[in-house]
Amino acid sequence: MTEINAFILDLDGVVTDTAEYHFRAWKQLADEENVPFTREDNEHLRGVSRRRSLELLLGEHLERYTEDHTAELMARKNGYYQEMLHHITAADLLPGVSELLDDLKRRGLKIAIGSASKNTTTVLTRLGILDLFDGIADGNVVTRAKPAPDVFIYAAGMVGIPVAQCVVVEDAESGIEAALISGMIAVGIGPETRVGKAHFRYDSTADINLETILDGKI
Numbered sequence: 073m074t075e076i077n078a079f080i081l082d083l084d085g086v087v088t089d090t091a092e093y094h095f096r097a098w099k100q101l102a103d104e105e106n107v108p109f110t111r112e113d114n115e116h117l118r119g120v121s122r123r124r125s126l127e128l129l130l131g132e133h134l135e136r137y138t139e140d141h142t143a144e145l146m147a148r149k150n151g152y153y154q155e156m157l158h159h160i161t162a163a164d165l166l167p168g169v170s171e172l173l174d175d176l177k178r179r180g181l182k183i184a185i186g187s188a189s190k191n192t193t194t195v196l197t198r199l200g201i202l203d204l205f206d207g208i209a210d211g212n213v214v215t216r217a218k219p220a221p222d223v224f225i226y227a228a229g230m231v232g233i234p235v236a237q238c239v240v241v242e243d244a245e246s247g248i249e250a251a252l253i254s255g256m257i258a259v260g261i262g263p264e265t266r267v268g269k270a271h272f273r274y275d276s277t278a279d280i281n282l283e284t285i286l287d288g289k290i
């Protein structure tokens with residue numbers, strides 16, 4: 073049986089759902105740039121870095137833009153998004169998150185965040201759960217995005233737990249891949265088609281069965 077001593081949680085889609093805020097910010101930018109962008113297009117941006125998201129959003133229009141201009145677009149989108157983050161409250165915690173964090177704390181497990189978001193600390197503060205985390209690895213401390221394992225390995229280092237004793241909870245396919253490359257136990261949140269490669273899979277954070285994972289023989 074694997075000994076488990078830390079949980080590393082992805083932020084978006086696991087702890088809270090800022091996808092709607094991201095969508096509105098990207099949509100505003102796309103409208104201003106006269107680039108078509110739908111909710112369906114937005115699905116492809118799940119778990120993807122800001123730069124890559126912009127490339128996907130612009131598609132064939134990308135060649136119209138210089139490097140400086142794309143940097144300005146990313147900054148503008150982030151400005152809209154930051155503005156929207158002010159509206160986040162504890163009510164934006166996904167169901168089951170508070171219970172999960174309490175349970176992990178009670179068992180004496182380390183808890184960290186492993187997220188590409190550069191706004192992780194702001195979001196956790198707005199949600200009112202910042203002080204529950206022992207480590208925060210985010211887009212400000214690593215440059216290579218998932219599926220590169222960097223952010224999870226950095227998180228494990230922050231809490232001082234070997235990677236083989238870490239569990240990652242993720243809702244993106246690239247995040248599950250990153251967890252597996254890291255040598256961590258992967259818990260997928262979402263449909264089989266997206267996170268089916270994980271060791272454990274649940275439809276939502278509220279469905280996570282900690283006993284099963286901690287006792288799990290994988």
Ligand SMILES: [Mg+2]
Pocket residue numbers: 082083084085086118119242243244247
């Ligand atoms: Mg996510």
